[in-house]
Amino acid sequence: MGSWVRCKCEELVHTNMFCGTGISLIVEEDYLDEERPNKSAEDFISELVVTRSRLLECGNCKRLIVLDERNNEIKYYKLEDNA
Numbered sequence: 001m002g003s004w005v006r007c008k009c010e011e012l013v014h015t016n017m018f019c020g021t022g023i024s025l026i027v028e029e030d031y032l033d034e035e036r037p038n039k040s041a042e043d044f045i046s047e048l049v050v051t052r053s054r055l056l057e058c059g060n061c062k063r064l065i066v067l068d069e070r071n072n073e074i075k076y077y078k079l080e081d082n083a
C-alpha cells in the first residue's frame, strides 16, 4: 500500500504517520492492558504505529477510514445526518 488511500468520494487521504496529517491509531483495551515489563514507552509507541490500525478522516466528505495494513483491509464509515 502506498502512503495514500482513495476515499469513496475520490479524495486522496494521506496514510503516513508523523506528517501532521491528524491520523489516529486504534488501540484495543486488552492490548493496552498487556504487561510489557522490559519495554520502554518509546518502543511501545513504535510497536503501536507498526501493528495497530489507523483511523483517518477524509477532508472532503468527512468519512472515517479504518486502515489495517497487516490484513490489507480498508473500511469506510460515512457520517450520518443529524436529523
Ligand SMILES: [Zn+2]
Residues within 6 Å of the ligand: 007, 008, 009, 010, 011, 058, 059, 060, 061, 062, 063
Ligand atoms: Zn471522502
